[in-house]
Amino acid sequence: xxxxxxxxxxxxxxxxxxxxxxxxxxxxxxxxxxxxxxxxxxxxxxxxxxxxxxxxxxxxxxxxxxxxxxxxxxxxxxxxxxxxxxxxxxxxxxxxxxxxxxxxxxxxxxxxxxxxxxxxxxxxxxxxxxxxxxxxxxxxxxxxxxxxxxxxxxxxxxxxxxxxxxxxxxxxxxxxxxxxxxxxxxxxxxxxxxxxxx
Numbered sequence: 434x435x436x437x438x439x440x441x442x443x444x445x446x447x448x449x450x451x452x453x454x455x456x457x458x459x460x461x462x463x464x465x466x467x468x469x470x471x472x473x474x475x476x477x478x479x480x481x482x483x484x485x486x487x488x489x490x491x492x493x494x495x496x497x498x499x500x501x502x503x504x505x506x507x508x509x510x511x512x513x514x515x516x517x518x519x520x521x522x523x524x525x526x527x528x529x530x531x532x533x534x535x536x537x538x539x540x541x542x543x544x545x546x547x548x549x550x551x552x553x554x555x556x557x558x559x560x561x562x563x564x565x566x567x568x569x570x571x572x573x574x575x576x577x578x579x580x581x582x583x584x585x586x587x588x589x590x591x592x593x594x595x596x597x598x599x600x601x602x603x604x605x606x607x608x609x610x611x612x613x614x615x616x617x618x619x620x621x622x623x624x625x626x627x628x629x630x631x
Contacts, residue, residue, distance in 0.1 A: 442503065450507075450527055452499035459501050462492035466499040466582070498528040498580075510546040531580035535566035538579065568597045571629040573622050589618040593626070 448454040458464030462472075467489035491497045498505055508524035522529075525541060533541060542562065547555055569577065572593040583591065596614060614630070615623050 445507065449504050450500070457500055457504050459492055459495035459499055461494040462499065464499050465489070466492055466495065466497040468492050500528065511541070511544040512546055514544060528580065532578050534578060535569045535575055539563055539566050565597055568629060569594070571625065572596060573625050588616070589622065592616060592618065593622075596626075596630075 446456075448456040451457040452459070452464030452466070454464075459466075462468055468491075469489035472489075492499075495501070495505065505526055505528055508526050509530075510524050511522060513523070525545075530538060530541065539562075542555075542559065545555060569575070574590065574593050574597070577590065586594070592614065596611075599609065611630070615626060618626060
């Protein structure tokens with residue numbers, strides 16, 4: 434337990450930052466970020482209902498962030514920004530990180546203050562994170578916040594996100610078979626997609 438201002442908090446682990454886990458999700462919306470009519474009628478139905486089946490109201494407790502108060506309150510310390518146009522905040526939470534576009538997220542993650550314990554972890558993860566985010570940029574998703582609900586994505590956006598997840602992983606010795614990867618894309622995005630694939 435950690436104590437801060439006479440309040441004790443449990444040791445944090447990755448489940449505290451997952452809205453798919455009871456340890457991390459907002460207790461009001463259970464990680465959906467929205468309140469649906471069926472939630473008050475049938476508690477069990479909430480577990481099996483897939484995203485995008487119906488639209489609800491934004492959760493008044495988490496404001497759509499999907500996480501509980503403790504998880505939303507955890508902040509990463511940031512180094513000062515050299516760019517006056519960028520945020521001058523000295524810390525950032527997970528919901529704030531997820532609201533950023535790919536380029537904004539790369540720049541923010543570069544500003545995370547590390548110590549001897551956290552630096553090797555971040556140094557190992559950053560290249561893969563950056564590659565996936567840069568691929569999103571290369572396929573025309575540079576405007577998309579990572580907190581965007583899948584139910585609100587167009588077919589082309591969803592297709593490009595799947596490609597970013599697969600092709601942005603820097604695997605070698607793998608054969609990818611892409612069956613009509615341009616389905617759902619606007620014609621102007623085809624050239625950008627082909628360049629990214631090459």
